[in-house]
Amino acid sequence: MKADSKNGQIGVKYCDDLYRLERKFKHMSLGKRRKQRKKHSKPIVEKFLDWVEKSPFYGKNALAKAAEYTLNRVNGLKAFLNDGRIEIDNNLAENAIHPNVIGRKNWLFSVSEAGAKASAICLSIAEIAKANGVDFYQYLMKLMTDLPNLDIQRNLEILNQYMPWSKNIQAACGK
Secondary structure, three states, X not given: OOOOOHHHHHHHHHHHHHHHXXXXXXXXXXXXXXXXXXXXXXXXXXXXXXXXXXXXXXXXXXHHHHHHHXXXXXXXXXXHHHOOOOOOOOHHHHHHHHHHHHHHHHHOOOOOHHHHHHHHHHHHHHHHHHHOOEOHHHHHHHHHHHHHHOOOOOOHXXXXXXXXXXXXXXXXXXX
8 A cells, every 4th residue: 555645644654653552551461551542552453443434445456445344343443442452453363374375385395294393382482482582592402402301291291391482481592
């Protein structure tokens, strides 16, 4: 979508305003973030949606497609207003799966299905570690040295101590 059109600039301004607020709210507690969103972000979202509903976007141009996308997903787009845990966008998830999307064609050439599955598991572990601020190499070394010596068959709960978000792993492998 071109932001140089008048309507494109209006839409981008609404988004810029929301993201400016989100940067201010980022380090707040979940409850306080929710309250601030209700007070400051909700009116902007409501004005934006009102503008989209009343604007005559027709055809197959990018702005018309964006307006249709927005109107079809109003509830999902507003979900962040009611829950401080929900991010304004899904960029974190998109960025996490991006390497998998890029690699998809390469994995067609895995020698076996088991090899492709093993690659997918390793990449998933790497991305989850990265998302939790854990050094992947250190994490992998810890898993490879500790897990073979544990009685996981009898006590699956032990694995919780080795999740990238656990205090144990954060202390040992955090960046």
